[in-house]
Amino acid sequence: MKGLGLARRGEEVSILCLGAHSDDIEIGAGGTILSLIASGVKLNVHWCVLSAGGQRSAEARASAKSFLEGSNASTVDVADFEDSYFPAHSRSIKHWLIDLRSRINPDVVFTHSRFDAHQDHREVNQLTWNVFRDHLVLEYEIPKWDGDLGQPNAYVPLAAKVLERKIELLHEHFGTQRSKDWFDRETFVGLARLRGMECRAPEHFAEAFTLRKANIF
Template sequence: MTSTVTQAAGLLSKYKEKKVLVVGAHPDDIELGAGGTVARLAAQGSDVKMVVVCTPNNLAKRNAEARKAAEILGAGIEFLFPEKEMRVEDVKTYQLIDRIDRLVRELDPAVVITHAASNFHLDHVMVHKACVGAQRLHFFDMLCFYPTSCHPVSTPFHPQAYIDISGTIERKMAAINQHVTQFGCRGLTTDHYVAVAREYGRLAGVEYAEGLEVSRLNLG
């Protein structure tokens, strides 16, 4: 397991000063599933953009929380459908695919990170499929997926890579703490996510880690 972490660390450094696109269905999804990885990529000099597809409620407050969280992680942020409160399910499939395709063409990212397919949330699965489908237009060097369920042990998520976030766990938790509107919702507590990171760290042989499923990896 430790060698997996070492290789992942080497892969991250490969994308220093490269563009990284991280997509989440809602505000807080990215921070919960990959906040430590985002912070680590940003700290090494990668150009990281977080993209939030939809905000289903409390539009102004939740988007403001997401902006603060992105700033803490060192990433830029964009809202794909910023004009009104809506769920991903409210977006026509072709519209979602078109927006993601345009985003990929504009950014030309080397790395794309988004939701895993194995997820209880239909909106997360829709975003996953749209990002995977964007490969027909653009070949990413790396495409990988993060878990976003509050209880990842209950979904069939099988990471092939572990990212050591021992140095960025505090920033991950600080970013999560910006989402005040979500406290008490779906078991969102810092204690829970610290425990998840500690468990991934145990599997990887480090203090704290995040797990990623790897779909595409160009070793160059």
């Protein structure tokens, strides 16, 4: 499967990463970010977590720092919108994103999936499309109890060592999540292996995204 070549070694690419909670970006697109940095792309990242208070705020900042090590430039924003109640705070979140848009113009936006079963994730997706209408948007996936994984159509193959590094950082930084029965190596490897099979990834692993709209030329 031939890639589109979104970014190549030495080229500068700016990305916006949006996550409702402190581990969402890492789970959904962490391997992609690590791969881009390792490939020599000059990556400029604006990393935004919309709900992280107390210990989870510290986790979010420490994790972002580790995942973005080696990037060309990075900015981390952590907001404190109420967890699990994003639909009720839609107006405030939209204003927050509009202010963000006035300051940055990313080449790519990573955000939650439209059909994610978590209400906070869905709200972030809807507002992303509402606010960042002229940008390339890639929707990442989060495995969870709800069984809401879809049929993605865009893939980033991962080297085995990149996947292992992603899992290592997830377990290093998110102590609040380790007690959850799904937050383990088997879940992350299993999903990456499935997506790697779907795109015939050279080392058998991949992260997958939904690409709903794009200009080819």
